[in-house]
Amino acid sequence: MTASDLLDLLGPGAGGWGVALLRAALVTFSLALSGFAVGAVLGGVTVFARLAGGRAAAYAARAYITVFRGVPDLLTIYLLYFGGSAGLTAIGRFFGAQGFIGVPAFGTGVAALGIIAGAYQAEVYRGAYLAIQRGEIDAALAFGMQRGTLLRRIVVPQILRHAIPGLGNVWQLVLKDSALISVTGLVELMREAELGAGSTHEPFAFYACAALLYLAIAASTGSLIRRAERHSLRGVRFG
Amino acid sequence: MNRLTQFAAVVALTLAAVPFVPRGWADDKPTSAVIGTEGAYAPWNFTDAGGKPVGFEMDLATDLCGRMKIKCSFVLQDFDGLIPALQVGKFDVIMAAMFITDKRLEVINFTRPYAIDPSGFAVAKDSPLAKAGLTGTLDLGDAATTGPVIDKMKALLKGKTIGVQAATKHLDFVKQNFADVATIREYKTTQEHDLDLAAGRLDAIFAQRTTLAATLAKPEFSAYAVAGPGFVKGVFGRGTGAGIRKKDEALLAMFNDAIGAAIADGTIKKLSIQWLKSDVTPP
Amino acid sequence: MIDLDFMAEAFRRLIQGVPLTLELAALSVSLGLAIALVCAMALHYGHRGLTWPIRAYVTAFRGTPLLVQIFFTYYGLGQFRPELQALGLWGFFREPFWCAILALTLNTGAYGTEIIRGALQSVPYGQIEAARACGMTRWLVYRRILLPIALRLALPSYGNEIILMVKGTSLTSIITLLEVTSIAQQLTSETFRAIEVFVCAGAIYLAMNFVVTRIIGSIEYRLSAHLRAAPDLVALPAGGGSA
Structure with missing residues (x-):
């Protein structure tokens, strides 16, 4: 295969897969971003339940974290893909809806990534909370701050600052995990590469191309995160 | 305990916020159908450079849906997950070069065969x-x-x-x-x-x-x-047919009639020679 | 609703995949650790000719999904059979097992490099200065001071990495290896009961990872004896009556 063949194959022209691959990369990016956002909500709720909830809530939070960090993400995705609709259908029946309720593949993917990311993010937030100097909270209380103000002014901003490096790791994890959503048939970057490799019999070119696109997304978002980290650390004294 | 209920409610709401699509029909006459296929089994069903399913079965499905006057769309799914996905309602019909066998008939229904291919x-x-x-x-x-x-x-x-x-x-x-x-x-x-x-x-x-x-x-x-x-x-088994959930009897009857008509007027023969290079029309 | 007989049968079938899963995880984690140690030490040593290729390797494998790496190693390199045959490597790349080991090892090697590099950096400088002051050679400092402290510091993160690898082996189901996830897929396609089967498989992975967590935890405990609070002296039998 010559370089010009390769250009035809992966280029934007007719019969070329270039546009399709880029569009699939966009699906991958939005899938990962939505999954990460859902994970942020779930992670936040979980860490609240674990640190401030009652005994049962803390227990449920720990179980959630342990299970979804210990079970292969591929299994979680399968389970949600096949189990998710069945569950929703049952809930729908309960409220009087008839027939099946199907979740679109993108929605299932976002939910699966969100549940996995939530388990990891909960741990990141917990670590960040524990890193807050106890004295800061005592000082705030001594000033007569109320619980809400304390959370808003002292706790949450610091959690976010301490959490940035950890969240960066979770983001990279979610981005790479999004490749597993390909098993549900959603045409994201991995699936598009598989389709291309299968139908053109040029697996090397397609998987290399997919790898480069993932790398590009990972690298560009990674540098954004490092920037955010530097920004958050302005005014922090070291040593 | 109160906090636990709150927690559960938030989780449930988050999950429910995921957009879902209820089917446009229940038990009466179907007006639309989502067809699940593999998209990796050329020339029966495969995907073009954009990931769109094409092939013998896609053309046949389009023809059948035209005959039944219902709206059809396609969903891709790995072959080993087709039947479980049909059962949980990811789609309503399987058209993926699937053989009609007794074991599969225990869990889902099949239309009459639309192709027989050794x-x-x-x-x-x-x-x-x-x-x-x-x-x-x-x-x-x-x-x-x-x-x-x-x-x-x-x-x-x-x-x-x-x-x-x-x-x-x-x-x-x-x-x-x-x-x-x-x-x-x-x-x-x-x-x-x-x-x-x-x-x-x-x-x-x-x-x-x-x-x-x-x-x-x-x-x-x-x-x-x-x-x-x-x-x-x-x-x-008895050749290749379309898989349909057991309870969707109306849809099954409609597909059977449409397939019968497509066999009778030579549509299946025409599509089969066009895509598969041989005639797979069942007798 | 829940069919216990079926679950038991599913467990029996799924357990048969555990040896292969463990073999894949153990082999790739140990080979990956060797790569990680060498690469991390080379980065720490800091020669430019060495750091550049290692950085590229680490970035490439941490920045792309393991699934892509497995597909690339298996199908992508499979395209170059004549070239690989000429090099005498085809015997290796022909087997899905070795392709899986290669992809998993390079993946965990890249993550391990970052973990150990970070740990080497966190070794308090005073320790190294003290060792130098005692007249230790560079290599002796590595062997006696830097590496032991760094490995202990790296242990919690490395434990997480091992768990990620146990989970990662599930992806080799895609290149025809019959490990736990692959058997789960077989069972699903035979019985069409996806949820029960995947719940059973999940429980098996959870059990494996529980054992890994416990082993790492106990190693960590033994290696950190000097960091634990001293035994409560008051609780000892008081002698001489001076309380």
Whole structure:
């Protein structure tokens, strides 16, 4: 295969897969971003339940974290893909809806990534909370701050600052995990590469191309995160 | 406990916020159908450069939906997940070169067959099986004739590695007859076992004749050929049909009528010759 | 609703995949650790000719999904059979097992490099200065001071990495290896009961990872004896009556 063949194959022209691959990369990016956002909500709720909830809530939070960090993400995705609709259908029946309720593949993917990311993010937030100097909270209380103000002014901003490096790791994890959503048939970057490799019999070119696109997304978002980290650390004294 | 309920409520709301699509019909006459297919089984169903499903079954489905005057859309799903996904309502119909067999009929319904296509091996042209000159079509229901041929093929495939698609009747067939002499590898798609045949990791692949022919037409398979007889019936059941949930009886009846009409007016023959290069119209 | 007989049968089938899963995880984690140690030490040593290729390797494998790496190693490199045969490497790349080991090892090697590099950096400088002051050679400092402290510091993160690898082996189901996830898929396609089967498989992985967590935890405990609070002296039998 010559370089010009390769250009035809992966280029934007007719019969070329270039546009399709880029569009699939966009699906991958939005899938990962939505999954990460859902994970942020779930992670936040979980860490609240674990640190401030009652005994049962803390227990449920720990179980959630342990299970979804210990079970292969591929299994979680399968389970949600096949189990998710069945569950929703049952809930729908309960409220009087008839027939099946199907979740679109993108929605299932976002939910699966969100549940996995939530388990990891909960741990990141917990670590960040524990890193807050106890004295800061005592000082705030001594000033007569109320619980809400304390959370808003002292706790949450610091959690976010301490959490940035950890969240960066979770983001990279979610981005790479999004490749597993390909098993549900959603045409994201991995699936598009598989389709291309299968139908053109040029697996090397397609998987290399997919790898480069993932790398590009990972690298560009990674540098954004490092920037955010530097920004958050302005005014922090070291040593 | 109050906090736990709050927690549960938030989780439930988050999950419910995921957009869902209720079907436009319940038990009466269907007005739309989502068709699940594999999209990796050329030329029956595969995807073009944009990931859009195309092929014999897509054209047939479009024709059938036109006859039934319902709106149809396609969803892609790996073959091994098709039946579970149908059952949980990911789509309403399977059209993915799926054989109508008793075991599958225990869990879902099938329409009448819209195609009958024998299955066989593809091997290197210089391999013993290719040189043996076994041809024709064998009815697996007739053990007296097929038994000796399969025994002969066993000797020819001894020690070889055979690639088959997972969760298919092809896999069942190869396991039943060649597991004791050959190594069997399971692949998620036929495209993947094609890649491994070309790479030389496999000595033989087993699939439907029409899809083998499409694979072997590609230049990198010039050293390979279809070999041995084609097999029908028996484990391969009553041909290829569309899978439908047991409770969707109205939809099943509509599909049966439409398929009957498409057989009668020659549409299936026309599409089959166009895509599969041979006539697979059932009698 | 829940069919216990079926679950038991599913467990029995799924357990048969555990040896392969463990073999894949153990082999790739130990080979990956060797790669990680060498690469991390080379980065720490800091010669430019060495750091550049190692950085590229680490970035490439941490920045792409393991699934892509497995597909690339298996199908992508499979395209170059004549070239690999000429190099005498085809025997290795022909087997899905070795392709899986290669992809998993390179993956965990890249993550391990970052973990150990970070740990080497966190070794308090005073320790190294003290060792130098005692007249230790560079290599002796590595062997006696830097590496032991760094490995202990790296242990919690490395434990997480091992768990990620146990989970990662599930992806090799895609290149025809019959490990736990692959058997789960077989069972699903035979019985069409996806949820029960995947719940059973999940429980098996959870059990494996529980054992890994416990082993790492106990190693960590033994290696950190000097960091634990001293035994409560008051609780000891008081002698001489001076309380």
